[in-house]
Amino acid sequence: MPIVVQKYGGTSVGDVGRIKRVADRIARTRQAGNDVVVVVSAMGDTTDDLVHMAEQIDPQPSGREFDMLLTAGERISMALVAMALQQLGVDAKSFTGSQAGILTDSVHGKARILDITPGRIIDSLAAGAVVIVAGFQGVSPDTKDVTTLGRGGSDTTAVALAAALHAEVCEIYTDVDGVFTADPRIVPHARKLDVVSTEEMLELAAQGAGVLQVRAVEFGRNFGVEIHVRSSFSHAPGTRVIPQEPDMEAAIISGVAHDTSEAKLTILGVPDKPGMAARVFTDLADANVNIDMIVQNTPAEGDVTDISFTVPRGEAALAQSTLESLASEIGARSVTLDVDVAKVSLVGAGMRTHPGVAARMFAALSDAGINIEMISTSTIRISVVVARSDAEAAVLAIHDAFELGES
């Protein structure tokens, strides 16, 4: 029987009524002749509530205990979804990340999946049950401790399970209809994409399109999993993320993503000699800071240079203190931090073969009176950092300049 993996986010299982609707959808998928594995997040605000209690006790709780706390959330939702299926007469069994064989490293709060040993899942499917798996969590075989995969980890759980089980498709259910050319809250005439290549989705996700986590897309690409992003509130088809690139007739640009969750750091007056950048980013890696965009200019004059980069805002303070101790050691001048920034990205596989895309994007920003603070590009993406207050105007200006909306 073909295996379908479905992932339901916190909004989709936000209350008892929604859990019953999710169970109904799962039951239909099962009755259509599929083996079904369901990955669930914690209900609605559960995770936020748990985080809030922890913060009242210790603003920086131990990673081990924090993961132990947060994993209670999916335990609740998965048991309730299993009960709702049983109530519909569908055999169902829930498993924690540990029981489902999601083996990770031991970096609490952002563990990486090392392997999946889905023996209990396979046995339960063979016995005719729908399997419900807690998203976002796993277990470290080294420490035997429970771990979490970090924000959006349930997407990763779902795609990784789909890969391990050779599933036909991994359906990611969310509260929007699919992947759009821009955030519809900012660009009301944004258009839903019926299909997007894995490469483009990777860039869109990495640049802040919140509909799918970048690690999940990476897993999908590496293991050839077909991902289908769709709404849990309708039966309309969503966006298929497919390994192949769209054919030559496809649009040049797939969409505009934006991300206001990062902060920008600059280390000024770094001596321009070999090994300096390596030194900076080795120290940051040792402190477990996730670096996103990095820009270093060739020094215009003299023998010093500036290095700028962006990090998740929650890690900005740690990055700053790490850099400050380093700065005096390597003779850099100072470290600056700007938390009021936004990153706006234009993504499209077609831009490889179409020159002039960057020029058109920068002109659109200039016409809108928006100053560009940093620029970084890949073969299929151009990202700029702008002031946070300019973010929405920038998205709109770029979206319209490339005529991405509904005609």
Add this chain to the structure above:
Amino acid sequence: MPIVVQKYGGTSVGDVGRIKRVADRIARTRQAGNDVVVVVSAMGDTTDDLVHMAEQIDPQPSGREFDMLLTAGERISMALVAMALQQLGVDAKSFTGSQAGILTDSVHGKARILDITPGRIIDSLAAGAVVIVAGFQGVSPDTKDVTTLGRGGSDTTAVALAAALHAEVCEIYTDVDGVFTADPRIVPHARKLDVVSTEEMLELAAQGAGVLQVRAVEFGRNFGVEIHVRSSFSHAPGTRVIPQEPDMEAAIISGVAHDTSEAKLTILGVPDKPGMAARVFTDLADANVNIDMIVQNTPAEGDVTDISFTVPRGEAALAQSTLESLASEIGARSVTLDVDVAKVSLVGAGMRTHPGVAARMFAALSDAGINIEMISTSTIRISVVVARSDAEAAVLAIHDAFELGES
């Protein structure tokens, strides 16, 4: 280093402020030179909230999924208690029942502990940490599924761990000062007992003194664990439950217990021939109904008899339907169910050697105009079933007849 096991109930860890106070008490015990193992229940109303959600989905959810759901409760409280200790500079590590090696049978909702393999606890104590263990839960080695021990199971977890770890004492923290001669809410002049024998505590617990679970007392008796029942809101000594009987000078009576959580069932007109009672209680046992008090009279005349017994009210419907299918099969006349009953018990090791205790108890009830529906006795206990509306008056009358209160 001596090992102290402490158990904190749901009220003691009811909110963040209380968790911090509990952590403070644990830290003091640690600083006094003890290895400390802490067993926690779920916070305040958490379990009730989870039960309520499950009931909205399925009034009779699968035991496996219901246990999966409920065990989320202790996971939250144990992680928060560990964090609060770390915040005080005390090394602490929390473990689920499964991680702590609490091995049970696979009867969901009322699993029995089969063995404890506390390897991770011992290692963590040796490494200098305070260990926090989730009460009420374990894992079945047969099915690898998570189980719960049933109501009050955290007491059992604590005493069983104290036995497995050869702890010096098992402190059960609660919201009252110890074990009283009667429920102080009903008898305001009830007296706190400084010491009570295990035998007496067993009877008091079995007869409804809610301060300690009977299975925990049994464990304590079987493995020679000293239990100390005390308040988490004061530092006053509570009640020590000791294996030895009090000396000959001790009081005849230790207290009056009452229990309004049961229902009474009677199967009428059972043919009076060998094997009938066995048949009745075998069927009930197969249906997993917990029987408490059983009364069968010698038939006054004819060849039929009536059998009455009490069960937890939540199991009354199941017991009734089980009996009804049996009744026609064995030729019994009918089955009656009365949910408006209370059981009132007088307990005291001294009554073994003091005749006339029962007579004095029945006279007190008679003087108060209270009708006795069932009587059952052991060597150190006399229990009566009365109408629920008579329960408080019965407790007061008996307590006063034996002059158990403060003088």
